[in-house]
Amino acid sequence: MSEAFLVEAARLLGPKGLTTDPDDMAAWLTDWRGRYTGAALALASPASTEEVSGLVRLCARHGVPIVPQGGNSGMSGGATPFETGREIVLSLRRMNRITALDVAGRTATCEAGVILQVLHEAAEKEGLRFPLTLGGKGSATIGGLVSTNAGGTQVLRHGSMRALVLGIEAVLADGSVLDLLTPLKKDNRGFDLKQVLIGSEGTLGIVTAATLRLSPGIAGRSVMWAGTASLHDARSLLLLAEDMAPGLVEGFEVLPQHSLEAVQAYLPDTRAPLAGPHVWHALIELVTDDAETADRLPDIAERLLASAFERGLIADATIAASEDQAERLWLIRETISPAERALGPAMQHDISVPVEKMPAFVEAAVPRLEADWPGTRAVCFGHLGDGNVHFHVIAPEGADRAEWESGDGKAISAQVHDMVTAWGGSISAEHGIGRLKRDELARLADPAMLATMRAIKQALDPKGLLNPGKLV
Known part of the structure; x- marks a missing residue:
């Protein structure tokens, strides 16, 4: 069945759109942090929404799971395939057009593969700007940013991607195309489906395009x-x-x-x-x-x-x-982040608590962890204004990375997440759940919230083919 699928996929996508060459796929099989490395049946790179739709229909017919991937700069392993080699990695890097930039309306419509920095530069030429930025702006894609509800350093004034996405286009698990790209300030026709897809990490649909809010240029x-x-x-x-x-x-x-x-x-x-x-x-x-x-x-x-x-x-x-x-x-x-990573193994947590509680939380959590785990160093940095800090716990000097991460490191993360939950916070402020925090979300989240998320997943992806094993 894999051979039959690959033959049909190659016919659909052409030589630029599908590869099974291990060397060509290697860079797409390991996450940015180097924590997860998987295998894939193929790397698919469709050039249009129609090709994405056709590929998803093909995958549904053959039962092939799909792992959507943006710039591969995620922090939670949400875009990395598992080791089975049964999944395909779906990259939208060829869908990289800014299809409309409306100066009067202050909006931009982008395909999912548009690089964030490219959008910045295009908006700037028109005297506008897209007010979301982060360290990986040279590789992060619009589709990935939407799918993870990215934050960055300007959330304090402009909000996360949820606040900046005015419309969305996505391919659902059956291959149908959900076209909600037209931005409407008022639209009361039931559920806001774009918000269901934003932050869903490719588990409910594959974001192929988005209409984004732009702001006036900086004076x-x-x-x-x-x-x-x-x-x-x-x-x-x-x-x-x-x-x-x-x-x-x-x-x-x-x-x-x-x-x-x-x-x-x-x-x-x-x-x-x-x-x-x-x-x-x-x-x-x-x-x-x-x-x-x-x-x-x-x-x-x-x-x-x-x-x-x-x-x-x-x-x-x-x-x-x-x-x-x-x-x-x-x-x-x-x-x-790269500087801390160069120091050696660390458990890196992307957490939030109510803004006014963050100083007290850090003062309580840092000495507690360092006392409970001698030789470690707890370091917090980030977006104090929106109650989100990156809470890193650096391993003792000389620790073996794999052994420490799977042993003490795992226990340290559980302790951090327990403390965050006790303070009324979130174990994921802006990096998503992915593979990294899936089990912790299941352990700590409100049961009613988890049941609702699982029901939505079952309704939209009954075969479980969209980014399986991630988030829920």
């Missing part, structure tokens, strides 16, 4: 870096910024001294933004699309930092004097 921005003594002070600094610069705070990221030093070791040319070490660092970005406000931004930033000094919230700070300096400050933040 001015001010990027600041401040050193502070505690996460509580950083939280107070955020509230002060929102009071003194209402509607202008687009980014507010925090990182400990350890993360800054890790980046400096990873990128030796990186200079510390401030003269001395600080327990915590805050990266703050104010943005406006109004020319008059842009002229006042430097004064707003200076008054903000002066007020923070007077209140004892910060010990030192700097304001980027140019776009180049601003980008270098953001490069530090965006390099933390």
Whole structure:
């Protein structure tokens, strides 16, 4: 049956659309973190929604499971096949057209394979922008971002992908095409099906295109870096910024001294933004699309930092004097994940708790874990403004990666997730569930929520062929 399927798939997709060559498939079979490596029957790369629909119908007829994959930059193993070799990997990299960019309506319609950075550049040429960015913008695709409900560093002002997706096109498990691309501000015809598909990680349908909300281009921005003594002070600094610069705070990221030093070791040319070490660092970005406000931004930033000094919230700070300096400050933040990964094995958690509780949670969780697991180092960094930090627990020096991750590391993750749940939080804030957290979701999630998700999965994918073994 596999041979018959491959013959028909090759006829449908052509030589550019299907390969079984192990060398050609190798890069698509291991996740970004290197935690999962699988095998695949074939790598399919359709060039149109019609080809995706035909392929899904073919897979349904032959019982071949499908693993959709975007830029392969996910953090939870949600786009990696299992080791059986029965699945096909479905890449939409050839579907990479921005089919419409409506300047007056401030929308863009993109095929799923469009790279995030390409969309940024296209919008910028029209004096607009797509206000979602992340470290993997050079490889992350629109389809992947929609399917995982990606967040990034601008959620504080603009929201995650859920807030930015106005319309969607998807191929369902039977090969039918759900066309909801037309953006309507008001549409009360029952369920909002696009929201069901956003964040479903390819388990309910394959996103082939999306209509996205664009924002006016940036008229001015001010990027600041401040050193502070505690996460509580950083939280107070955020509230002060929102009071003194209402509607202008687009980014507010925090990182400990350890993360800054890790980046400096990873990128030796990186200079510390401030003269001395600080327990915590805050990266703050104010943005406006109004020319008059842009002229006042430097004064707003200076008054903000002066007020923070007077209140004892910060010990030192700097304001980027140019776009180049601003980008270098953001490069530090965006390099933390690869820099931490270079230090050795670590259990990496993408968690959230109510925003106001985050400082207290970190103060309670970090010493508890380090005491319970001698030799480990707990490091938290990320989006303090929306209650989401990346909580990494680094293995003791000299630990064998595979042995530690499957033993102590697994127990550490369970402990982190237990604490997050006890604090009313989420074990996945923006990276998804995938393979990595599927069992933990089943262990900790509300039973009614799980039952509802499973019922929806059964209704939309009764044969279980869409990204099986992920999420639910």
